[in-house]
Amino acid sequence: MKRLFFTAIIIFSLFAINSCYHDKEELIYPNSSSCKAATDAMGPTFTNVRNIINSKCGGCHLGGGSTAGYNFDNDCSIVTYWSEIKGSCVQPYTLQQMPTSGPLSTNEQAQITAWVNAGHRYTD
Numbered sequence: 778m779k780r781l782f783f784t785a786i787i788i789f790s791l792f793a794i795n796s797c798y799h800d801k802e803e804l805i806y807p808n809s810s811s812c813k814a815a816t817d818a819m820g821p822t823f824t825n826v827r828n829i830i831n832s833k834c835g836g837c838h839l840g841g842g843s844t845a846g847y848n849f850d851n852d853c854s855i856v857t858y859w860s861e862i863k864g865s866c867v868q869p870y871t872l873q874q875m876p877t878s879g880p881l882s883t884n885e886q887a888q889i890t891a892w893v894n895a896g897h898r899y900t901d
C-alpha cells in the first residue's frame with residue numbers, strides 16, 4: 778500500500794515536470810516571439826487559412842473592420858485568434874458560426890483544421 782502511494786507520487790511528479798516542458802510559447806506570449814511575420818516565411822497551411830480569410834471575412838474583419846472585436850488584417854492576429862477562428866468556422870462550432878452568410882465549404886474547413894493540427898503558427 779505504501780509502495781503504491783509512492784509510485785503514485787512519482788508518477789504525479791513526472792506529469793508535473795513534464796507539463797513545464799510543454800508550456801506553449803504562443804499561449805504565454807501571443808503575438809510576440811511566436812509570430813514573426815516580417816522575417817519568417819509563411820507556412821503552406823497558414824497560407825491556405827490567410828487566403829480563406831481574405832476571401833470570406835472581408836467587409837467585417839478586414840480592411841480595418843473589427844466586427845465583434847476581431848480584425849484579421851495582420852497575419853499575427855490570425856495566429857493569435859486561431860482557436861476562435863476554428864471555433865467559429867469549423868464544425869462542430871463552439872462559437873457563433875462564421876461567416877454570417879453561411880458555412881465554409883468542407884474543404885475550407887479541412888484546411889483550417891490542418892493548420893490548427895500542424896501547430897497553428899505563421900510558419901506552419
Ligand code: HEC
Binds near residue numbers: 834876
Ligand atoms: C458580414 C460580416 C461578417 C463576415 C463576412 C464574417 N464575420 Fe465574423 N462576425 C460578424 C459579426 C456580426 C459577429 C458577432 C456575432 C455575434 O456575436 O452574434 C462576428 C463574430 C466573429 C467571431 C467571434 C464569434 C464568437 O462567438 O465570439 C469570430 C471569431 C469571427 N467572427 C470570425 C470570422 C471569420 C474567421 C470570418 C471569415 C471566415 C468571419 N468572421 C466572417 C460578422 C462577420
